Amino acid sequence: MNFLTNKGISGSFLFILATLVALFRDVYFVNEFFNKNTFSMDAYFTSMMLLALIINFIFAPFQEYFNYNKKILKNINIKLLANLYSIGFTIFLMMGLYLFINDVSDDYIYIKLANLFMLTINFPLVYLHSLLFESKRMHLISGSNLFFSTSLLMIIFILSTSMNINHPILTISISNLIIQFSIFLFFVRTLSKSGYKIVNQPNDFSLLSFFSKKIFLLVSFNALIFCPFYIFSFLNFFTNEGNITAFSLAIKPFLIFQVFITFVINGIFFNNLFNKEIEDYTKIFNINFNKIFNGVIVLTLIILGLSYLFIPTILEFITVPKVLKLLIIEVYFLSIILLPIIFMNVLFLKLLTLNFFGKYLYYFLYFLIILFITLFLGLIEINSASDYLSFIFVMNLALLFLLLLTAFFHKIFSLYSFIIIIICIFLFLSSILTYLYELYFGTFLFFFLYLSLLITTNYLNGEFKLNT
Amino acid sequence: MITKALKSHNDIFKKNILSWFIIFLLFYSYLTTAGFIFQKFILEFLAQNNTHLLLSPESTIANEIAISLNEKLKLDFWKNFSLVPQEGYGINVTILAFFYYILGVNPYTNIIINSLFYSLSALLLLLTFLKISNNSIYAKKSAFICSIIFLLWPSSLFWLSQITKDFMSTFSHLLLIFSFICLYRVDNLKSGLYYLLLSFLSLIIMFSVRDHFLQIQFIMLFVIIFILLNRFLSLRLSLKPKQIYLTFFIIIFTTYTSLIISDKNTSNIESNLVLNNLKIHQLKDISYEYFPDKETIWKKSNFIPNFIDKRLQAIIALNLINNINNIKFGASTPFNTNLEIKSSYDFIKSLPVILYQGLFEPYPLRFDIKQPKFLVVAIEMLFIYICFFLIPFIKSKSFDKIYIVIISFSIFYIIPITYTVSTYGSLYRLRGPFLLIIALIILRIFLEESSKKNK
Numbered sequence: 001m002n003f004l005t006n007k008g009i010s011g012s013f014l015f016i017l018a019t020l021v022a023l024f025r026d027v028y029f030v031n032e033f034f035n036k037n038t039f040s041m042d043a044y045f046t047s048m049m050l051l052a053l054i055i056n057f058i059f060a061p062f063q064e065y066f067n068y069n070k071k072i073l074k075n076i077n078i079k080l081l082a083n084l085y086s087i088g089f090t091i092f093l094m095m096g097l098y099l100f101i102n103d104v105s106d107d108y109i110y111i112k113l114a115n116l117f118m119l120t121i122n123f124p125l126v127y128l129h130s131l132l133f134e135s136k137r138m139h140l141i142s143g144s145n146l147f148f149s150t151s152l153l154m155i156i157f158i159l160s161t162s163m164n165i166n167h168p169i170l171t172i173s174i175s176n177l178i179i180q181f182s183i184f185l186f187f188v189r190t191l192s193k194s195g196y197k198i199v200n201q202p203n204d205f206s207l208l209s210f211f212s213k214k215i216f217l218l219v220s221f222n223a224l225i226f227c228p229f230y231i232f233s234f235l236n237f238f239t240n241e242g243n244i245t246a247f248s249l250a251i252k253p254f255l256i257f258q259v260f261i262t263f264v265i266n267g268i269f270f271n272n273l274f275n276k277e278i279e280d281y282t283k284i285f286n287i288n289f290n291k292i293f294n295g296v297i298v299l300t301l302i303i304l305g306l307s308y309l310f311i312p313t314i315l316e317f318i319t320v321p322k323v324l325k326l327l328i329i330e331v332y333f334l335s336i337i338l339l340p341i342i343f344m345n346v347l348f349l350k351l352l353t354l355n356f357f358g359k360y361l362y363y364f365l366y367f368l369i370i371l372f373i374t375l376f377l378g379l380i381e382i383n384s385a386s387d388y389l390s391f392i393f394v395m396n397l398a399l400l401f402l403l404l405l406t407a408f409f410h411k412i413f414s415l416y417s418f419i420i421i422i423i424c425i426f427l428f429l430s431s432i433l434t435y436l437y438e439l440y441f442g443t444f445l446f447f448f449l450y451l452s453l454l455i456t457t458n459y460l461n462g463e464f465k466l467n468t
Numbered sequence: 469m470i471t472k473a474l475k476s477h478n479d480i481f482k483k484n485i486l487s488w489f490i491i492f493l494l495f496y497s498y499l500t501t502a503g504f505i506f507q508k509f510i511l512e513f514l515a516q517n518n519t520h521l522l523l524s525p526e527s528t529i530a531n532e533i534a535i536s537l538n539e540k541l542k543l544d545f546w547k548n549f550s551l552v553p554q555e556g557y558g559i560n561v562t563i564l565a566f567f568y569y570i571l572g573v574n575p576y577t578n579i580i581i582n583s584l585f586y587s588l589s590a591l592l593l594l595l596t597f598l599k600i601s602n603n604s605i606y607a608k609k610s611a612f613i614c615s616i617i618f619l620l621w622p623s624s625l626f627w628l629s630q631i632t633k634d635f636m637s638t639f640s641h642l643l644l645i646f647s648f649i650c651l652y653r654v655d656n657l658k659s660g661l662y663y664l665l666l667s668f669l670s671l672i673i674m675f676s677v678r679d680h681f682l683q684i685q686f687i688m689l690f691v692i693i694f695i696l697l698n699r700f701l702s703l704r705l706s707l708k709p710k711q712i713y714l715t716f717f718i719i720i721f722t723t724y725t726s727l728i729i730s731d732k733n734t735s736n737i738e739s740n741l742v743l744n745n746l747k748i749h750q751l752k753d754i755s756y757e758y759f760p761d762k763e764t765i766w767k768k769s770n771f772i773p774n775f776i777d778k779r780l781q782a783i784i785a786l787n788l789i790n791n792i793n794n795i796k797f798g799a800s801t802p803f804n805t806n807l808e809i810k811s812s813y814d815f816i817k818s819l820p821v822i823l824y825q826g827l828f829e830p831y832p833l834r835f836d837i838k839q840p841k842f843l844v845v846a847i848e849m850l851f852i853y854i855c856f857f858l859i860p861f862i863k864s865k866s867f868d869k870i871y872i873v874i875i876s877f878s879i880f881y882i883i884p885i886t887y888t889v890s891t892y893g894s895l896y897r898l899r900g901p902f903l904l905i906i907a908l909i910i911l912r913i914f915l916e917e918s919s920k921k922n923k
Contacts (some may be wrong), residue, residue, distance in 0.1 A: 390510075426498050439571075442580055
């Protein structure tokens with residue numbers, strides 16, 4: 001019930017609305033400009049995906065750090081903002097240099113640069129988001145997302161109907177930048193109005209304290225879970241023009257889910273559950289875990305079912321070749337079935353970093369990252385986008401079981417609930433995969449088993465118990 | 469740590485149908501998930517070429533037979549329904565055809581059927597181990613670990629989507645062992661009858677899949693009956709008339725059926741040529757028909773009874789045909805190409821080598837382990853070597869005689885398989901579960917013993 005009593009409920013409703021609008025915006029955008037400006041569309045989406053990388057890979061640990069250190073959140077610290085700006089700007093410079101070296105002859109480099117420059121504006125937003133969490137104004141974050149999507153939608157509409165500009169996508173990129181900056185100003189203004197003082201004090205924030213064990217773990221974990229999507233070399237898969245556009249359209253639910261985890265679930269659920277000063281989190285976790293876990297699975301199934309109803313009709317309106325439409329469907333499907341697994345991974349990590357932090361996990365993740373990087377340097381040959389997603393899927397699944405085992409050995413679960421959780425994961429995956437292979441009898445069978453398991457183990461009481 | 473967890477949550481191993489169902493569900497859901505994930509996500513990285521990803525060439529033919537049977541069933545169900553769809557193919561193809569008939573043709577149905585039998589086998593292994601030992605936590609722990617290893621055995625994932633008889637025959641073997649142990653421990657007639665029915669069920673399953681293995685199972689049954697009688701006599705139990713009738717009934721029934729089956733199988737070999745008139749059904753279907761230039765002459769032995777001699781001749785004939793086909797189709801991993809057996813005497817002389825090969829081949833470094841499938845095989849064989857290596861560390865006291873019976877039966881399967889096969893691949897596939905059972909028994913005894921010591 002924590003979820004409902006919190007003010008954030010309006011925020012999450014707004015968020016869902018914003019994501020729907022964002023989806024519609026992208027489809028509309030592709031539909032309007034795909035044939036005329038395929039190359040520039042690709043450039044636009046590449047840079048947007050790089051942006052998503054930055055959000056997930058670098059923003060999340062900062063977010064965690066700010067949520068954890070309440071001292072920083074009393075005032076708006078200008079020096080801290082400046083620090084964040086400088087970090088963001090450094091990243092922008094490095095990535096811009098990388099792009100410049102690789103694509104000097106590219107006419108569309110300005111689109112990429114404009115989109116990347118959004119980073120500099122975006123980076124201090126993490127700090128402001130934490131402040132908004134603290135003052136329980138989550139609806140502002142979702143509202144700003146909604147505002148961003150709708151205003152872009154308006155711009156696309158105006159550009160495609162009434163105006164004749166030579167570089168429409170460049171215009172959109174620049175307007176991205178402007179809107180983000182205005183959102184930043186709006187946040188600062190609202191926060192200062194609601195009692196937060198703007199101060200210029202020397203901050204406690206230093207890089208050494210930032211890269212503590214916990215933050216390092218979060219960074220490496222983000223690298224493991226999210227990074228594969230955006231590693232630069234993966235863009236080489238898409239030799240045909242338009243493939244990047246199709247890929248980034250199809251991976252949208254995944255991106256939305258990531259942002260959802262980072263900003264909304266983090267704020268509403270984890271803050272409630274974990275920021276209380278309780279010695280033993282196990283009990284709360286055991287009771288809430290089953291509900292969350294099954295809730296996420298059911299949510300995923302609903303998304304999947306709904307999208308299978310609507311995706312073909314949406315695809316009919318898009319002027320994309322048939323090959324790309326098939327790519328969209330496959331990648332879309334895979335990115336959706338990744339959601340609950342990644343959600344579980346994030347949840348476990350949060351729990352383990354709170355009070356069950358084992359040294360060996362730290363070393364093991366470090367080892368995994370090295371392994372992962374070597375794999376990507378060419379040991380595994382990956383030829384297509386779906387192969388790529390398959391690799392990520394298997395890796396994330398392995399990570400999930402590793403974390404489950406760690407949680408079990410730290411006595412977060414009893415053996416019995418551990419087994420039940422594993423069975424739930426297996427049955428969910430089986431039903432999804434049989435659906436993928438059009439073996440509907442199997443889907444029905446596994447879903448039936450899943451439901452019967454939940455009923456027989458007293459799932460509804462919150463804890464798994466054998467009903468004997 | 470697992471021990472502690474098991475100690476505090478002992479209820480999962482209670483004699484409770486729901487808890488057994490949950491363990492079965494764990495095994496079954498793991499296998500289906502692993503099978504589908506292997507097909508969807510892993511196989512494309514492992515496969516050398518993209519042909520035959522789902523079904524191997526042999527399974528493709530079996531699949532076609534299932535599809536044709538499905539079409540026949542659509543015309544007239546009761547007229548065309550038969551347990552064995554075609555000579556050389558077992559009931560597993562019929563089950564598949566039945567699924568096709570109800571749900572439509574989809575080869576992935578196989579994964580669901582195969583994983584059902586394999587998970588049941590793992591469950592039976594767990595039950596068997598639990599049945600043999602006492603009720604201590606160490607016994608439960610070691611049994612659970614061993615059944616999990618049996619379940620997680622990686623090479624079984626390779627075959628999960630194929631139309632093979634292995635899963636059903638393994639299940640039948642384990643079911644017979646389980647019912648045998650239950651019969652050995654039985655204390656009232658009602659449950660005795662129940663387990664007797666189970667053992668006959670296992671015989672029926674084996675008959676409908678691999679009827680030639682049934683001869684081995686009948687020998688097993690004879691041993692079981694002998695042990696049972698021995699037990700009754702040694703304990704000087706006052707036998708009730710019902711029990712005496714029951715044992716007599718078993719003896720008469722098993723002798724009678726074994727005689728019938730042995731007649732059916734050996735009637736084809738009459739002349740003293742090894743390959744004369746021998747029907748090899750499976751090979752015929754793939755149009756592998758081949759007539760060798762010179763046929764090996766089989767020398768009859770004076771000391772060995774005729775019916776045994778004929779069986780040995782049949783085994784060697786199979787080996788010869790497999791070898792000829794290997795040469796014709798260029799098998800990549802030929803096995804025992806130089807084996808020349810022309811009489812029962814040769815057969816017995818080569819027995820130690822064959823036993824050795826059956827237990828230890830293929831060596832981990834025999835093939836290029838840079839290929840993922842050979843790497844998997846190497847790791848698995850290493851695990852089995854480690855298990856064999858544990859034998860000297862086990863006290864002879866803790867080797868229950870039931871374990872010895874199970875191990876000797878498994879070896880009983882391994883020997884004829886090793887004689888007949890002609891490639892390492894088929895050796896590994898056919899012999900795999902039996903060797904694994906032996907290794908797991910050794911591991912289990914070792915684990916139980918060592919955890920008791922630590923106590």
